[in-house]
Amino acid sequence: LRKIFKTVIQDHEKSAADIPPGSHGFPVIGETLQFMLSVNSGKGFYEFVRSRRIRYGSCFRTSLFGEAHVFLSTTESARAVLNNESGMFTKRYIKSIAALVGDRSLLCASQHHHKILRSHFINLFSKKSTALMVRNFDELVVDALSGWEHRGTVVLLTDLLQITFKAMCKMLISLENEEELDSLQRDVGFVCEAMLAFPLNLPWTRFHKGIMARGRVMEVLEKTIRERRNETSSHNNNNHHEDFLQQLLAVDSDGSASSSDHSTKLTDAEIKDNILTMIIAGQDTTASALTWMVKYLGENQKEEQTRIAKQASDKPFLELDDLTEMTYASKMVKESLRMASVVPWFPRVVLQDCEMEGYKINKGCNINIDARSIHLDPNVYSEPHKFNPSRFDEEAKANSFLPFGMGGRTCLGLNMAKAMMVVFLHRFITTYRWEVVDGDPSIEKWTLFARLKSGYPIRVSRRL
Numbered sequence: 213l214r215k216i217f218k219t220v221i222q223d224h225e226k227s228a229a230d231i232p233p234g235s236h237g238f239p240v241i242g243e244t245l246q247f248m249l250s251v252n253s254g255k256g257f258y259e260f261v262r263s264r265r266i267r268y269g270s271c272f273r274t275s276l277f278g279e280a281h282v283f284l285s286t287t288e289s290a291r292a293v294l295n296n297e298s299g300m301f302t303k304r305y306i307k308s309i310a311a312l313v314g315d316r317s318l319l320c321a322s323q324h325h326h327k328i329l330r331s332h333f334i335n336l337f338s339k340k341s342t343a344l345m346v347r348n349f350d351e352l353v354v355d356a357l358s359g360w361e362h363r364g365t366v367v368l369l370t371d372l373l374q375i376t377f378k379a380m381c382k383m384l385i386s387l388e389n390e391e392e393l394d395s396l397q398r399d400v401g402f403v404c405e406a407m408l409a410f411p412l413n414l415p416w417t418r419f420h421k422g423i424m425a426r427g428r429v430m431e432v433l434e435k436t437i438r439e440r441r442n443e444t445s446s447h448n449n450n451n452h453h454e455d456f457l458q459q460l461l462a463v464d465s466d467g468s469a470s471s472s473d474h475s476t477k478l479t480d481a482e483i484k485d486n487i488l489t490m491i492i493a494g495q496d497t498t499a500s501a502l503t504w505m506v507k508y509l510g511e512n513q514k515e516e517q518t519r520i521a522k523q524a525s526d527k528p529f530l531e532l533d534d535l536t537e538m539t540y541a542s543k544m545v546k547e548s549l550r551m552a553s554v555v556p557w558f559p560r561v562v563l564q565d566c567e568m569e570g571y572k573i574n575k576g577c578n579i580n581i582d583a584r585s586i587h588l589d590p591n592v593y594s595e596p597h598k599f600n601p602s603r604f605d606e607e608a609k610a611n612s613f614l615p616f617g618m619g620g621r622t623c624l625g626l627n628m629a630k631a632m633m634v635v636f637l638h639r640f641i642t643t644y645r646w647e648v649v650d651g652d653p654s655i656e657k658w659t660l661f662a663r664l665k666s667g668y669p670i671r672v673s674r675r676l
């Protein structure tokens with residue numbers, strides 16, 4: 213009798229364990245309200261995930277905005293989902309996001325279309341363009357920093373958003389006119405804000421503002437493309453542009469091997485959508501990561517800064533090769549990226565019923581790889597809340613360092629972003645000492661990436 217009883221209990225436990233633990237919350241709205249509360253609490257939207265991860269473990273379910281979601285936070289599930297060797301996972305097509313960044317954007321294209329697009333864009337992120345970015349970014353940073361000591365308080369994030377925006381626009385379309393940059397930055401900002409808004413396209417909504425702004429961004433890009441074509445056809449080589457747009461249009465027009473195959477030629481719409489996508493993907497992420505890095509550095513000032521200063525270059529201009537010698541700065545960048553987890557989780561959708569972490573997950577369910585939990589898991593990184601760049605003296609464990617994602621959707625700009633961070637770190641530390649004006653750790657409410665609400669205001673004084 214005991215044996216039968218035990219089997220029944222085991223069966224019951226097994227079927228209870230079939231679906232991931234968690235709560236579906238209220239009918240229809242699920243746990244959306246709790247999610248919103250966490251967004252508004254100042255702790256940021258990640259707090260919603262963090263508290264459930266503590267309560268339920270490394271795999272839990274919830275329901276947000278009318279859809280079932282599962283969050284997973286082990287390196288093994290990260291490998292399975294992000295590397296996607298089984299072909300069972302994809303990104304969900306979100307109509308409102310596609311309306312803003314364009315449905316030919318890398319962020320919205322179908323699996324097949326994404327592969328084709330990515331094969332075009334990946335060529336742009338060569339060593340040569342990273343080297344060019346290093347030179348340009350260095351110039352921008354030196355120029356921006358030169359005025360900081362006369363400014364009283366500098367809201368770091370605001371300045372960094374401007375610097376990274378300029379860097380992106382120079383790299384993509386060689387735009388350097390201050391006025392045009394300002395108005396484009398404002399419009400891209402509206403597009404980003406609308407990505408988080410309720411997708412209601414009525415004249416007074418945030419979503420509508422974003423759609424209108426997208427229209428203006430597209431006009432700027434159309435005009436730029438038109439001017440380029442005119443320059444090329446009139447053989448006006450005075451304006452030689454070393455940017456992504458030039459490379460994309462060259463493939464388009466020179467009849468080379470890749471362009472002879474019409475099925476792989478990029479259309480103007482694909483070029484425009486993805487230029488906007490790259491601005492969005494590169495500006496906010498890098499500026500946020502840089503702000504977090506300065507914060508961690510400020511909290512660990514003396515020791516870390518001395519080590520950086522020791523490896524500092526005294527050259528007036530930095531080159532890519534100089535960065536490879538700054539090994540400690542590179543580790544500091546990696547450690548900042550780990551601790552900040554600027555993109556905290558990666559959303560995917562399951563294409564067929566499957567099992568993850570011993571739980572059944574149904575076709576159509578949203579699954580999210582919770583990179584931030586992996587980055588802060590004491591079984592993966594010892595003393596995870598301690599800022600310790602030297603932990604990267606050794607390779608990180610497999611599938612555990614995920615600030616740029618992994619697999620077929622890995623960040624295309626990762627080498628560029630890391631290089632930009634080393635450049636800024638080097639220039640900032642060797643130019644200034646600083647004190648924090650407002651150390652409030654609250655997180656900004658409605659942003660795509662985790663950012664400090666205060667923008668991290670600092671006061672700087674020149675290092676003698």
Ligand code: HEM
Binds near residue numbers: 494495501615
């Ligand atoms: C510190 C800065 C950055 C961070 C933390 C970051 C992070 C990420 C992450 C996590 C993804 C993948 C998301 C996923 O798998 O769902 C991604 C994608 C992407 N990133 Fe970055 N990124 C940064 C800077 C940049 C820069 C400078 C560029 C240059 C334009 C860039 C371009 C892209 C593009 C184009 C994608 C889409 C790739 C695809 O879907 O195939 N990123 N980024």
